[in-house]
Amino acid sequence: MDGRAEDGGRVYQSSRDQHISEYHYHGSDELGLSGPDSVRHPAVGRAPVVLRDRAEVLDRLRASVSAGDGGHAFVLHGMGGCGKTAVAYAVFHFATETRGCVGLWVNASERASLRSGMLAVAADRGATDGELLAARNGLRPGADLVWEHLNRPPEPWLLVLDNADDPEILRDGSWLRTSPRGIVVVTTRRAAARWWPGAELQHIGVLPREDAARVLCDLAPQSGTFKQAAEIADRLGRLPLALTLAGGFLSHQVLDPWTMDAYRRHLEEGERVELIDQGADILSNEDPRHLVGRTWQLTLDAFEAHGLPEAVTLLRLLARFASEPLPLSLLNRPEISGTLPRARTEMALRALLDQSLTELVDVGVRCVQTHGVLLDSVASATPSESLTALSSTASRLLDASIPELPDAGPEDPQLRLLGPHAIAMLRRGATPSTMADLVGIATRLATALHRTGDYLSAWETAHSAAELSEQALGVEHRLVLAARSRAGRALFRLGRYSEAEPLLRQVRGVQEQLFGADDPDTLESSHGLQLVLGNLGKRAEALSLLRATITGRRSALGPAHPLTLRSQASLLTMLSASELETEENSALLSLSADCERHLGPDHTITLGARHNHAWALYVLGRFHEADEEIRLVSDMYERRFGLDYPIALSAQQLHARIHHRLGHFEAAVDLMDDVVARRANSLGADHPFTAASRKVLAELKEHGRPAP
Template sequence: MTGRLDGHAEDRGRVYQALGDQHISEHHHHGRRADEVEAPQGPDSVRRPSVGRPPVVLRDRAGVLERLRASVREGQGGEAFVLYGMGGCGKTAVAYTFFDLATRECGRAGLWVNASDRASLRAGMLAVAADRGAADGELLAARNGLRPAADLVWQYLDRSQESWVLVLDNADHPEILRDGSWLRTSPRGTVVVTTRRPAARWWPGAELQYIGVLPREDAARVLRDLAPHSGTQQEAAQVADRLGRLPLALTLAGGFLSQQVLDPWTMEAYGRRLEEGAGVELIDQGADALSEEDPRHLVGLTWQLTLDAFESRGLPEATALLRLLARFAPEPLPLSLLNHDGIGAALPRARCETALRALLDQSLTELVDTGERCVQSHAVLLDSVAAATSAELAAVLHTTAVALLDAAVPAVPDAGPHDPKLRLLVPHGLALLRGAGDRTTSAAALAVVTRLAAALHRTGDYLSARETARAAADLGEGRLGTEHRLVLAAGSRTGRALFRLGEYSEAEVLLRRVHAAQERLFGTDDPDTLDSRHGLQLVLGNLGARDEAVSLLRSTVAGRRRALGADHPLTLRSRSSLLVLLSASEVVQEEDGALLSLPAECARSLGPEHTVSLGARHNHAWALYQLGRFDEAGQEIRLVSEAYRRRFGPDHPVALSARQLLSRTLVARGHVAAAVEIMTDVVVRRERGLGADHPFTVAGRRLLGDFTSKERRPPAG
């Protein structure tokens, strides 16, 4: 001991020194214990505004708030307001404050929906319907696109026992509100929309309220609200002027100033840095022309100052992480995607936690919980960071982002229950495809997004699969050309989803076109050609073109044997389809009778629980039923039905198909009442999940009618 106190700590490090004996106990508690189970996010998440940080004090919005307050007084309702202005001007802060007073002071039920894109709007509005009392089956039908989702939501809003306030936040693409007529009014509540798009044609019947930058004095007060000890009102006003008096920039600047501990910054020092940087002229231009069409440059240097501070504090990985996040969409990004070795190309994986905490501390990103723990950053921030990233570095980051998404999507999508994480990945995959800088990166992104669409398809989320694959095909076509292999594969995937949604005619046209192009470009036995051919025969079989479907399916089986091998899962799957498409006499003769032993062959090659093995047993039960071997068929399909129910849940389309076949075998054995009970349940679930007019639902309803008539028919003799 020298007697000198010379310890030093940086950031959150701590040093304890003493001249005498000391005993120090320190306890740290970080987050949830490993043995604690996180409760699932319920539909009531729409009851809380999804904003990163509530405003400390809302400045200079009294007139707008008073007009909004009048709409929620007792007996009022049926009005819609559009808060418009450039990005970062505080539209969401105004909506948040109004939401709070409407719920807290006026007793309104508050409903908050992120309307930044089609998927977020749809999910949020369906959550609103759930909050207002919609049943699970109705929501499932709406999710699958077989019941008008907007009509369902507004039906329950109109029936609401409570008066409500509905906020549609970040509606910067009003065309998605028009598609389906999501924006409506109701005497039961008040609607508030925030958007950058002020054109009145987008908002018929709504009252527009402009939200602009703050007056000088109020802008200075925002800085001092957040960092009261950093400078005088006059110094704050000078900094506010340099920041263009944009609320978002002021919030970030005030947050930066208030969080410096070891080396606190003053307003004057902050302003001096603004003047010294290469971007001073850009900020001055933004301040002088506040109506500039693209407002992102007004805040670019504010964020860059924070990034520079990361560098000076020895946290370059925080900047690297933010640049990586800027490659993705401004939507909730599952944290599990970042927790992967592939991130090492952008920043050391061991430093990712530190980097993320730094971004959270500076309000450059936020944690959100959608049932999956996610991180989300503001769109303007991400655009600004992306624009300031060099082309060389952007290429590396984009490749890294695609690799991370690739690792998050199942390598070989398999059938399974609904997985909400998959839907969260969709906007990020499409963002990577939009932002790809060259053909190689575009191709890599397109391959991942198409595989993601296949994964959604396998869970029975056919609507999301169709929308994802179609968007991917359109984007890929613009970057790679109409006849690129991956573009055609995305089109084929779209056709498969259209078929499952009951849109047979559109599916046939698309799959015929794709199959013809693939056959011409890649050959008859190319795996992609064969995949489209298998999908096309499914459509034709359901359209009644049986002979052509059989010919295509036999060709697919032969081609897959040659290209992939006899034991490949896809070969076995196509052979399994023959059990359904062929007549009883043809099944017995096909492959010299070997087709009827296909389930045992699949079990030997793939295992008895493999999805293809279960499918083969399902189709084999149908063949047995066609052959009049009803007892054997009933025993097999009952076991398959139970396996499907365990793995996929009772509402999965394949589980309902198995239950329908089980009911047929029961009728054939004289157990009509039991069959009616099963088919009644099948029809109800199909109506909820697929819609009343889906071909599968119509066929099930017809079959139920046949069973019911048999049940009522008096016994012969």
């Protein structure tokens, strides 16, 4: 009686003869010996209070259930957290409660849970213990057993295969089939049609704004207004999982309840992923799919396990950018090799698309777009040792996508798309040296946007770049001042003269004090300021500043430099006839020829000089020469920039004036009518340029052909 057993050991005592047989099963639960507690009830963490939107998908699925339309398989696909399971739950409830179908729910996220769940379905449908034991022991195919019983009458059924994010599991055992007796609904992140032959694919995306706001109001009706809920929904990218967690947080605060306004402020000020996940039910199991900070980590872990770390790297690189559409061309550059081999980028991107971690969008430019909450989640989980290389690569990719020397041209939709990404990279923060690089890139982007006539995007980019970099670099940093100067130039073109003048005066004053009056940056601000002053009617100050700018640029850059020639060309538009006829200024009338000799006939500054030369000829009363010059300039502008480009409209306005002076009264009024309409359409009815054009039109009509 001294025998002792420890851990898993056993002691046997017997008297007389005994024959003991003991059987042991060794191994994991891969064969599915333990099944789910139920396949008749959906295994969902938190059923939606009310399912918002999804009307089109639900109508299609409900119609199929109502018609007893067996033999169909529907695949609900979309990114993690978008509510695929909630849609499946709603269909399941409709089928069982309204149509009297047998509802069967299987967790298909892993091989073991799928197998055990499907064998439980077979048991529910009448499989005997012997049949199930044979299937579990590998003596007969499990999938064949399940579908043999699903094909038997009498009741119609609905089978949901939830979280089937690894279609290979379904394919390996041929678990996904169809039957005339019922309908199969699959929820998955895998979007590629090749995984689901014969199935009808239904995309589940984020919610429309109003429905997203209603989700928050459903969950936390006392926390705020519909308008406040809509603002939070926008901050959360209208992702159903994030909305559910946010609503849960707001509705469960007891000691210190939050309002929706307070929640929105905390989203803007802090780490929104951590804040959102505080809405999870602390008493429930920590299913990664129910937390935005972890729901996508499952897929990233699978990439690593399957030997595709480049997909993880690419997603972390995308997390350095904004959640706005990102041009595909940016990712197809040699600079991407700083973090992953360029040859592997295509495969990595396809993997992300297949797992619904990003999507292709066409906004006039082929782009990828990734949800903001997903990007925040990935960014917060990115190892710190990888951040420097990722940020550097993102910066170089953005830099390479912007013209080195931006030139005037028609509006470029790709440039506009880059603005939010430059700002997002600055907002994420960086070392001072990296921040300086980013400010320089953002300012060059703003310059490029400005020169394509997209003045609002130019202002937003330059203004945001200056604001976001001040703390790291200081308000007197050369690049911060350059960004502010560029913002001032854009304000002028937007017609906001009262804001542009003090900003450019202040920037120019600091630049002159720090760098000197003839510094290129100071002179650039001076050129911009004189344009504002001239349009405000401060001619004497504008003319004095322009002359000083020309002198400074001649000294600093040389007489043939494009910027020197541009400032000289501006002088042509500010001088009266008597001033143009003086010996000192008469040489300006040959400036366009000088520009053509130094820069070429098609250079933008050469065209601008010819445009201003036509104005000078008009002021001098040499209308036939002016008409010939402006015709050539207008034709070139139209070919290069289009009719709505600002300087093209300016040329047309001058042409209308010249028409009138030549006695072509009807042509002048018709042309000016068109200019007014186009300026009102592109700049707005209240823009100073539009107002000036309306004034010219009124003058042309008032001083039309005299009565006979």
